[in-house]
Amino acid sequence: MCVGAVRPKLDLMILSARNLVMTYGIADTASHALAGGDLDIDAGSLAVMGPSGSGKSTLLHCLAGIQRPTAGSVVLRGTDLTSMSDRERTALRRTDFGFVFQSGQLVAELPAVENAALPLMLDGTGRKAAIRRAAGYLALVGLAGLEGRRPGELSGGQAQRVAIARALVTEPSVVFADEPTGALDQSTGEEILHVLVRATSQAGAALVVVTHDPAIARHCARTVVMRDGRIVAEYHARPPVPEPVEGPGPFEGPFLQRTA
Numbered sequence: 001m002c003v004g005a006v007r008p009k010l011d012l013m014i015l016s017a018r019n020l021v022m023t024y025g026i027a028d029t030a031s032h033a034l035a036g037g038d039l040d041i042d043a044g045s046l047a048v049m050g051p052s053g054s055g056k057s058t059l060l061h062c063l064a065g066i067q068r069p070t071a072g073s074v075v076l077r078g079t080d081l082t083s084m085s086d087r088e089r090t091a092l093r094r095t096d097f098g099f100v101f102q103s104g105q106l107v108a109e110l111p112a113v114e115n116a117a118l119p120l121m122l123d124g125t126g127r128k129a130a131i132r133r134a135a136g137y138l139a140l141v142g143l144a145g146l147e148g149r150r151p152g153e154l155s156g157g158q159a160q161r162v163a164i165a166r167a168l169v170t171e172p173s174v175v176f177a178d179e180p181t182g183a184l185d186q187s188t189g190e191e192i193l194h195v196l197v198r199a200t201s202q203a204g205a206a207l208v209v210v211t212h213d214p215a216i217a218r219h220c221a222r223t224v225v226m227r228d229g230r231i232v233a234e235y236h237a238r239p240p241v242p243e244p245v246e247g248p249g250p251f252e253g254p255f256l257q258r259t260a
């Protein structure tokens with residue numbers, strides 16, 4: 001493991017969804033949460049936006065193998081998740097995906113470093129090695145020195161940093177975050193998103209963030225907008241404009257450029 005170094009990626013396209021359909025209920029009561037559509041996820045950060053009920057969480061759950069779609073495929077580096085058994089998908093989630101939820105969902109009795117090490121210990125890594133690796137990821141998210149604090153002794157933002165370290169500790173291919181800043185104030189939320197984008201990039205993982213907040217989505221390199229179960233728009237952030245070398249010039253902040 002090399003925390004902080006970019007892991008080489010041989011194949012840029014990590015996850016591909018094709019013709020995704022998710023229907024809840026039947027006949028008159030059917031609700032079409034995903035109405036068919038494609039999405040490719042490669043290295044970098046992707047925000048999924050859209051109004052309430054547009055299908056954001058359902059899309060995330062299908063991409064992450066938590067739910068099996070009614071139709072369509074989700075392929076992780078050549079392996080179709082939709083043709084796997086529940087047991088196989090559960091095993092794949094543990095090794096290939098990391099998750100960050102709205103509130104950290106940390107174990108109150110355990111110190112930060114043990115919370116971050118939990119996925120490794122549950123997967124059979126020895127305690128000492130797991131804790132050493134978790135401490136590296138805590139440092140990556142700016143929590144060096146706070147390894148021994150229990151969740152009750154951490155701020156909301158610090159707790160989310162522990163959750164980010166926990167999501168990265170298994171060295172996943174993709175980190176999925178569902179409204180990861182929803183329980184934080186605006187400035188802490190933006191700070192945490194910045195940490196999440198930077199840490200996942202440094203760990204060599206792709207990031208998929210569901211959010212309703214454009215200020216949060218702006219931290220991601222790419223944004224898709226959903227409506228009625230479909231992706232209806234896609235934007236790419238412009239690369240940051242270099243600082244002018246001499247003299248004051250017009251400031252151009254990062255903004256979104258519509259590409260679809």
Ligand SMILES: Nc1ncnc2c1ncn2[C@@H]1O[C@H](COP(=O)(O)OP(=O)(O)OP(=O)(O)O)[C@@H](O)[C@H]1O
Binds near residue numbers: 024033056058
């Ligand atoms: N378990 C379920 N049973 C029936 N319908 C569901 C279920 N889960 C979601 N839905 C429906 O599917 C549609 C999409 O829901 P989803 O939660 O994916 O949307 P969302 O964009 O994430 O919404 P929010 O922003 O409010 O979380 C909605 O119409 C919702 O009511």
